[in-house]
Amino acid sequence: MTERSPSLSAEQGGPAVLASALLRGVLAAGLGLGSIAVLVMVLWISSPASDSGPGEAVHTAAGLWLLAHGAELIRTDTLTGAPAPVGVVPLLLAAMPVWLVHRAVRDALEPDEGGWAPSPGAAFALVTGGYLLAGAPVALYARGASLSAEPLSLLFPSLLVVAGAAAAGVWTAAGRPVGPPPSWAPVRLHEAMARSRFVRRVEAAGRSAAAGVMVLLGGGALVVAVALVWHADPVQ
Structure with missing residues (x-):
């Protein structure tokens, strides 16, 4: 029996690396959403007089996560009863998802020593696709809540924000040339x-x-x- 060559082992590990890149995108979305959800739940629990239940708090967290990507939210629960847009994105809120996507792409292109690395285009597409795959159910879940996202704003600028952060991760992994x-x-x-x-x-x-x-x-x-x-x- 002859030992397998490193190149053959690397080629066989290619599908696993590609699946890992896709999973990195899903995990990046989950970490960002989970962090915002924890913050919202802490504020909801510490509120002495909360008029809403935990379900509304989770809907609010989903809306804030979409807002962090530049999506325009529509607030239906207003004093006048007329829907009001919420389009101002706090910088600290937007920094987390951008950094998570950037890091996911960068880590996907920097494998362990001797490991197989995907091409920059594949890493960009897989991480971005995994992130959007996890974000689509969140956008659907936030529909009909007091903070729902404008559908067109999910394409622009939200999609552009995710793609830009992923492109920055590719550039960083290449040594910032x-x-x-x-x-x-x-x-x-x-x-x-x-x-x-x-x-x-x-x-x-x-x-x-x-x-x-x-x-x-x-x-x-x-x-x-x-x-x-x-x-x-x-x-x-």
């Missing part, structure tokens, strides 16, 4: 892009921008936490 400019770009731009100093400056600027965004998000979370503690009595 800065490709050549298009042919119609000025000659000076081509010369500048060819210089390693320019590339390093772009990468440093990108890291600084990412750090600045994280600081702003963290500062916003700290301000919200301090405000809730400071005004605990009115909130309760």
